[in-house]
Amino acid sequence: MSDDKNSALGVALIFLIGAAAGYIAGTLFAPASGKKTRQKIQEEINKTGEKAKETYDKIAKEAEKGIKVISDHLKG
Numbered sequence: 307m308s309d310d311k312n313s314a315l316g317v318a319l320i321f322l323i324g325a326a327a328g329y330i331a332g333t334l335f336a337p338a339s340g341k342k343t344r345q346k347i348q349e350e351i352n353k354t355g356e357k358a359k360e361t362y363d364k365i366a367k368e369a370e371k372g373i374k375v376i377s378d379h380l381k382g
Contacts, residue, residue, distance in 0.1 A: 315368075319361050326354040
């Protein structure tokens with residue numbers, strides 16, 4: 307079960323990175339001024355960073371739960 311959660315979170319993280327890369331590529335090729343393009347890219351980088359942090363936090367919480375379960379099990 308834990309492997310399924312980690313796998314799902316990994317897929318979600320890869321999806322977010324791919325979506326961000328696609329957005330940036332689309333923005334770079336779209337006709338807009340340099341200032342607007344840089345602003346759009348910065349906004350997307352910030353959003354992606356926040357989503358990546360949220361995903362990392364979820365993974366860290368699951369890892370902590372797993373460590374606690376194992377520790378409790380070993381203590382008997």
